Amino acid sequence: MQRRRRKFYGWGYEGDEVSSCEIAEFERAWARLLGVSNFEPAPFPRAEDISLRTPRVPIPDALHAICTTDHHERLYHTYGASTVDIARAIRGEFDNPPDVIAYPDTEDDIVNLFRWCEDANLVAIPYGGGTSVVGGVNPPSQDRCRGVVTIDMQNFDKVLEVDHRSQAARVQAGVLGPHLEQQLKPTGLTLRFFPQSWEFSSLGGWVATRAAGHFATAYTQIDDHIESLRVITPAGNIEAKRFPASGAGPNPDRMFLGSEGALGIITEAWVRLHRRPTHRTMTSVRFVDYERAVEAVRVISQSGLYPANARLIERAEAAYTGSSDGTYDILVLGFESADHPVDVWMERALNICGDFGGTWDESALRDHDVSSDADTKSWRDKFLRGPALREHAIVRGVMRETMETAITWDRFQQLHAHVKDETHHAIRVVTGRAGSVTCRLTHIYPDGPAPYFTWFAYGDKKRIPEQFIAIKHIAEQAIVDAGGTVTHHHALGRDHRPWYDNERPELFCSALRAAKKIFDPCAILNPGILFDPS
Template identity: 75%
Template sequence: MQERRRKFYGWGYEGDTVPPEETAEFESAWSRMLGIDHFEAMPFPKEEDIDLRAPRIQPPASLAAMCTTDKYDRLYHTYGAGTVDVARALRKEFRNPPDVIAYPRTEEDIVDLYDWCGRHNLAAIPYGGGTSVVGGVNPPEYDRYRGVVTIDLKHFDKVLEVDAKSQSARIQAGVLGPSLEKQLKPTGLTMRFFLQAWEFSSLGGWIATRAAGHFATAYTQIDDHVQSLKVVTPSGNIESRRFPVSGSGPNPDRLFLGSEGALGIITEAWVRLHRRPVFRKMTTVRFSVYENAVEATRLLSQSGLNPSNARLIEREEAAYTGSSDGSYDILVLGFESADHPVDVWMNRALEICAECSGEWDAQTLNDKAAGSDSGTTNWRNKFLRGPFLREYAIARGVMRETMETAVTWDKFAALRDHVKAETHRAIREVTGRKGSVTCRFTHLYPDGPAPYFTWFAYGDKSRIPEQYMAIKRIAEQAMVDAGGTVTHHHALGRDHRPWYDKERPELFCTAMKAAKMAFDPKQILNPGVLFDPS
């Protein structure tokens, strides 16, 4: 059976389209938000319309069977899935494509590719699902490399072993979310790690970028799921031992969590699993005063209840998704368990919300269908559809960006005000028009939330990449200036490097460079994502 091809310029598969009625619904929302009464969409690019630079290198005969210089493959691997990536693709701008795409099937294949790249001074870009929104899989632009080889791990897609008694599994790193869960389903276990890009992102990508799933508490970070790793580096393989926990010195796995392919390619991981939940409760809590909603979520984060979902959404965003009439903020609140009913936990959480003047519909809470109330359902549907709408928005001149951070509770209010004010200013200065900036909580911790900012702006379709980056630079700087981290779960890539360089201790960077020299002495692996090659 022929494999379906992914779009080289946007989200999803070739042939996938957004229904006209859905496009019209979003256009109506964008019109209200941005003050635009009519949209003209630019056409999506076709493969034959793009002039692509000829490959600067050719694979040797010994590697030819796993390599290709096919035009589509090179187009598809030029960009990730960020707004600026899609905008450049729609502009038919593919000036820095990879030269060769490699599809190894074994770890020995990866070693052979390293050897070729090292001997001929080629950059090697590890590639999982390609959903990076921060330039993490884009070929680097350094003159020191003779060419770029993208190493796609799509054939590393198997669940190799399941330890049902310990609720864990050994899984190859190239497996995408749906395939991973499909292979686990007969065991009755689940990794339960779902993120917006779940359909097209890989286990190795989650680990290499320190991704976070949808759970608001407890099972949030991929860090907490990893038991051990197997990593193939240019200097040799590393395989850590599997324990529930160990106090024996620094944990080797932690060095590769967040390494973004700069130290080695993760090929396997033992990860923790969970029994599939059978008890669920979910509802939407309404707050007429935003500060009360923030206080309720803080108390929830420190209560020990550990809700599976606790997303605080500002009224403007809630209205955009049809989850509010715009007069109140909403808290999407949920609990689930494989072991016991969750009524007691939900009831206590609602008591906390009530103490902060929160209100909810008791009838929908009692409905057995989790998430059956319209507020929860509408927001969830719009959230999941977001990536599919990205190229349609950009084709109409609508820029949408998300920026997430984490900050302690005492700094949140000032951070939110500063980021929103500066982002609004940036949108006005860059586009000459008003925009929209909202904030929601995606994850909660006892010491602080993970604020997730979303901004919309209407730009010049011929200049969207430049306008987008100009706004993003101001908005990101505002976030860092107010005391937040540059990213909570979107990774660094090349886009976040300027702020990461200031966030990390300089001596730590020196240590990371020493590790890079030990694992990758010829500096071939994903140069530029953590620091510039020496």
């Protein structure tokens, strides 16, 4: 059972409240964006008012100690954390809940759960922190199985070993971000990996979804943090040898990075760590010409400076968060190091920005206080609070979605214009009203950026899931049509799978099918995530 119960219809723990002042502030922002003068929120659902189908399979006596059919646990594990998930939960739609929730304590427990699922023709859904926004932990809709067992890895939550000399640690995969950093703190080391979902997402989830953290260039993809993995599959266990690098054939760990629980359950990882930074500097740079701002970011990405933050935020989004008056775009720019002062790196990056018309507050920069820049602080605070406000937006009819991609620099401007135009059109057609579509660059690479589109629309509270899906489908198709990847760091899940089918080579899909047949011969693990089940 969960140590502290999470909400079954939204973000955070039961009892966590958003203040009336904060809700009022966001209502004013939504009103400005969407032209709505009055919001009448629908009520949040109560667990006791929702009926679930009776579990379709009994728990074997040998597994009773680690399994439950508790009502709240089944509600909570039905959905992830996407807008459509939360909207359906608020509407009380729990037509396809898991039948049983398992909390294994050991790898032997996982093996026993696999054997049960194989013998009884059950689907097994590996479950990390439950923060998937693409349907990655939702039970499949196919009726090819007798039932669904969700395997929650929360008990695998320890740092098992720290190699100080190599700056690495062996960590159990179920650990959530805060507990991981709490255990590492006495060592002076840190994973320094902070996705927006950090508070509730797990190391295993980051690996299985190829997640990316906040840092723009320094500690971006989880791929680069992995030395080796230990994975339990229905066919046996795999543990790669630990090296800083190797040229010995294909890397076995890469098979499971991004596998989303379809090939096995990750139980441990050796991860690369960093010394905690002691030198930091951050500021915001203002640009009145967006295209020149993009060029500044491109030059920085190719300069070898490797900023920890380089987020270019369009003026409309900056105005929404109170970081701009709407007449300029802002670049949140930061550097950090555990070894040396970073002022010279910042000075060079600002010189580049100045070449493209950027301006900044010299006095805030001289303070060496990363929280002294008002524009940066305002945007960051609103960004971090976004997930906690999602259910409050939905009950007011406000739909918000973020769609990220990656594309080469030569094609960015075309993608930027096409996605915004198509999404604006989709919002108007689906809702009959204008909406808001903005873009920020969250991660930058020498060969291209990761654009992160955010759209808001005001919908019919009774039809939010249907309207949301219609808009998202058009917007995602626009990204793919313009040459972007379907996802930079939100993974595939069931929501992005259709576009992945066209993105990956068909022959590679055949290889994936063959790998699944070997690792998971009875096809019990998260069917439909990487390809349609046969």
